[in-house]
Amino acid sequence: MEESRMKKHVTIVGALQIGFSSLWLILAVVLYFIFNFARGQVGDDDTALKVLGFLSISLPLFIGLISVIGIASGIALLSYRSWGRILTIIVSAIGCFNIPIGTLVGVYSIWVLMQDDTVKLFEHKEQ
Numbered sequence: 001m002e003e004s005r006m007k008k009h010v011t012i013v014g015a016l017q018i019g020f021s022s023l024w025l026i027l028a029v030v031l032y033f034i035f036n037f038a039r040g041q042v043g044d045d046d047t048a049l050k051v052l053g054f055l056s057i058s059l060p061l062f063i064g065l066i067s068v069i070g071i072a073s074g075i076a077l078l079s080y081r082s083w084g085r086i087l088t089i090i091v092s093a094i095g096c097f098n099i100p101i102g103t104l105v106g107v108y109s110i111w112v113l114m115q116d117d118t119v120k121l122f123e124h125k126e127q
Contacts, residue, residue: 002117003117005117006112006115006117006118007121010077010080010112010118010121011078012112013074013077013108013109013112013113014078014088016074016105016108016109017070017071017074017077017088017092017109018070018071018075020102020105021066021067021068021069021071021074021091022067022071024064024066024070025063025064025067025068025071027063028059028061028064029060031063032056035052035055035056035059035060036056038052039052039053039056066091069087069091070091070095073087073088074088076088080121080122085113085118085119088109088113089109089113089114092105092107092109092110092113093106094106095109
């Protein structure tokens with residue numbers, strides 16, 4: 001009975017990871033285009049061009065990288081891979097900085113994945 005309940009929680013966490021990470025990936029692409037559009041509107045201001053040039057690459061790249069890792073961890077979690085559990089805990093901890101929704105999802109995900117029954121579930125699936 002407890003294993004069935006934890007399987008449902010793991011499925012919810014995996015779906016949340018994939019869903020929110022997909023949204024963040026879309027945001028990264030949108031930010032890339034917004035910053036590049038802004039660079040085109042600045043004109044000849046070298047400082048603004050440098051700042052926007054740095055932001056147009058670094059911010060979408062960082063958000064996109066975390067998002068792709070989140071999607072991969074969610075998929076691995078749904079396949080009951082032990083490395084997916086660990087990676088999801090790490091991504092969830094990073095997501096806790098995204099107040100308030102990321103914090104709620106992160107705390108819930110960490111709570112689910114740190115339960116003894118969940119750890120046992122992942123140990124049984126690896127064998």
